[in-house]
Amino acid sequence: MYKHLLHNSSELPPKDNHEQLIVEEIELLMIDLGRLNLSEFDRKECKQQIAKAAQEWGLFQVVGHGISKDILDKIRLEQINLFRKPFHEKINSKKLSSLAGNYIWGTPSATCLGQLSWIESFHIPLGDFLSSTNLTSLSSTIGQLSMEMFELANLLAKILDKKLGHHKPNFFKESCSPFNCYLRMNRYPPCPMPRGMFGLVPHTDSNFLTILLQDHQIGGLQFVKDGKWVTVKLNSESLIVIIGDLFQARSNDTYRSIEHRVITNELKERFSTSYFLCPSYETIINSCVEPSVYRKFSFQEYKKQVQEDVKTFGYKVGLSRFR
Template sequence: MNGEDVPPFHETYKFLFEKEGPTKCIKAAMVVEEEQLPVIDLGKLWNGEGEECKEEIARASREWGFFQVINHGISKEILEKMTREQVKVFKQPFEKKKGKESRSYLNFSAGAYRWGTPTATSLCDLSWSEAFHIPMLDISDSPTLDTALSLTMEEFATRVADLAQKIAEILAEKLGCKSNFFQENCLPSTCYLRMNRYLPCPMSLQVFGLMPHTDTDFLTILHQDQVGGLQLVKDGKWIAVKPNPDGLIVNIGDLFQAWSNDVYKSVEHRVVANPFVERFSTAYFFCPSFETVVHSDSGEASVYRKFSFGEYKKQVEVDVKELGHKVGLPRFLV
């Protein structure tokens, strides 16, 4: 795929392809089967089946770490508009996306635009994708919030934030926690939006669209197109997630696994590269402030020591820089 909107993957990572050669294959396409995630109808919360719905959410979080929600209250019109607007941005020339012109045009702070994997030392570490990772403060506090994209992001994020709060409260309730932890600590101003574009990749068996990882937050809510490519680990094997046109994907992050004392699972997942079709998605990361301390109040012996979100993020950054990959929760075991 060539074009002025495409990042220079071949030139930038030429040394990796020369070092490892065309026969290097990470088996990204070897998946046992495609499966539908648990699909939870949130309409049950308001039609007399609320307890059943809450148990379904908790069960999926324990057994899968991932699930899809339908009747989630976010209109198809908003979701389609979000996709249209982000496609327009990604189709801008690469030089414009990565330069100062991008920040003035999009009202994003420096570093919002990311592509590839700067720390990659092998093909297994390379992600064939580009993204805008945007603190919600960049949107809500922007004095020039007048672009169609910014307005659409704000509309999308406002509704998804409410959904994330609701799901977090349900998961806390099913743990027996009645506190206002999430209302007090996970504010719109502490959360992030990430727009992703996975470009067609001629070496799709050699690199990932997004390398295997777990999410660092409490919850991630994902809106994706119908191209597919998301995979996750279930019962020790990789499976492909079948897209649901009516669903949003919800997954547990590291912080929720620690906060729940390993009851809810932050599951490793990845995106495989597609040789022919590009894929778009938008993720909302439900995060606390950096000062927020994460620990379990379950009454049982804690699996993890107390740590702040800022401490956790810093450790992840150190590990990625020094080791080339994230270590995550094992660093914080008691």
């Protein structure tokens, strides 16, 4: 499927791996969510930190988030065991019936090498998955993690929304449910031809919030800060929170949906797990601030437009379509 992309060297983008590797490494703002359970001063300051990070950076890291180390360690082990299975099992196995249809390698829509992500993943719509009766150690772990991630994502979303002055305190309770969200387990294989290749091509996320569990030992996440790419310094104790397109639109550009990417590694593989907080397809996204930067649109309309643009142009156009 990718043979013509890999063998046509003229399609390599005008960049090399050195450009990806020499960018500055920075440590993200660390927020201790445990402070939300302390004094009124601590709660107020913690919430202010969350809103400021979303506004100035578009991503931040959290500790004291309430998700147990046991479940995070367990999903890492289950994920590694899953990706170690032979290719034919990952796409056909009856034991993986609730996952096999969600297995992806690379970028199926790629029309040139610059659009190809060097990644394999299981992108899991949790509505179907949580309704499945196929109980295994893996499915049980995914189910437990996704529910805990949902609670954390909702907590952060409510804090961010309240800081905007929105007067719909039940918006996320009514529009987002565990069954609307997605979990994605990623493996970035060693890349023998790293020049011009990304583990995950530059993009923004099309949801409200993403919660990312990074690899403990292998870095690679980069994002745009002040107009240049920077590398996220590894921290084995934290989770990373990334603002998505829907929150940028709802906040009327107060919060930033940050462009990010993952670089390739020539020798080592890397694993990560991402949780995506999404609303129902019918949910209308609009700002309570006037004049609004964006017109009203539904989540379904947004996803459809993104898919059409990727199919037509090979890349996501995103929020600019809805100004």
